[in-house]
Amino acid sequence: DAKTTQPPSMDCAEGRAANLPCNHSTISGNEYVYWYRQIHSQGPQYIIHGLKNNETNEMASLIITEDRKSSTLILPHATLRDTAVYYCIVRVGGNAGNMLTFGGGTRLMVKP
Amino acid sequence: GAGVSQTPSNKVTEKGKYVELRCDPISGHTALYWYRQSLGQGPEFLIYFQGTGAADDSGLPNDRFFAVRPEGSVSTLKIQRTERGDSAVYLCASSFTSGGYNEQFFGPGTRLTVL
Numbered sequence: 001d002a003k004t005t006q007p008p009s010m011d012c013a014e015g016r017a018a019n020l021p022c023n024h025s026t027i028s029g030n031e032y033v034y035w036y037r038q039i040h041s042q043g044p045q046y047i048i049h050g051l052k053n054n055e056t057n058e059m060a061s062l063i064i065t066e067d068r069k070s071s072t073l074i075l076p077h078a079t080l081r082d083t084a085v086y087y088c089i090v091r092v093g094g095n096a097g098n099m100l101t102f103g104g105g106t107r108l109m110v111k112p
Numbered sequence: 113g114a115g116v117s118q119t120p121s122n123k124v125t126e127k128g129k130y131v132e133l134r135c136d137p138i139s140g141h142t143a144l145y146w147y148r149q150s151l152g153q154g155p156e157f158l159i160y161f162q163g164t165g166a167a168d169d170s171g172l173p174n175d176r177f178f179a180v181r182p183e184g185s186v187s188t189l190k191i192q193r194t195e196r197g198d199s200a201v202y203l204c205a206s207s208f209t210s211g212g213y214n215e216q217f218f219g220p221g222t223r224l225t226v227l
Contacts, residue, residue, distance in 0.1 A: 046215040
């Protein structure tokens with residue numbers, strides 16, 4: 001799977017939008033962008049995924065650039081409970097995609 | 113509904129001992145994954161089961177590590193002759209099927225400490 005690059009840490013004020021960037025310049029055409037997060041002392045939790053169109057669910061929005069070389073995860077109104085490590089992962093879709101390859105992630109600290 | 117459960121939550125053992133870590137996946141999930149997470153790092157893939165068979169064990173670090181899933185549900189990760197470097201959180205995940213469209217649901221992990 002292609003590798004991703006994320007800033008190691010970010011701060012965000014409670015109630016404001018948190019925008020977490022990810023670079024995946026070597027992504028292949030059949031690779032999806034996935035985001036997981038890991039709250040302290042818990043297992044990772046799926047947030048959202050997309051191929052090339054922007055996606056939104058109850059947790060977040062995912063914006064993927066037209067060339068697919070980067071993406072941004074948006075938490076529209078961050079709360080203290082959103083403090084976690086956020087992992088951006090690219091992964092082959094369909095039956096060929098199995099394990100998740102985690103990088104270092106971005107440690108998001110939401111501050112009151 | 114019940115999520116992925118792992119037992120024990122914590123395991124302390126001595127160097128050279130044998131340990132077993134258990135994972136109960138979500139009912140009906142055919143794919144099961146084991147990952148290992150060292151302090152300050154992201155999880156690293158160890159092995160993946162589709163049903164009863166290990167479909168990919170390329171992440172197992174050496175032959176001291178072995179995992180089974182005899183009935184296609186519960187899985188056990190077995191570590192022989194433990195070493196201090198094996199200390200980590202061992203995470204289990206399951207998904208409805210294998211493949212990149214399927215969300216993996218993670219358990220809380222087992223924290224293994226080898227003294």
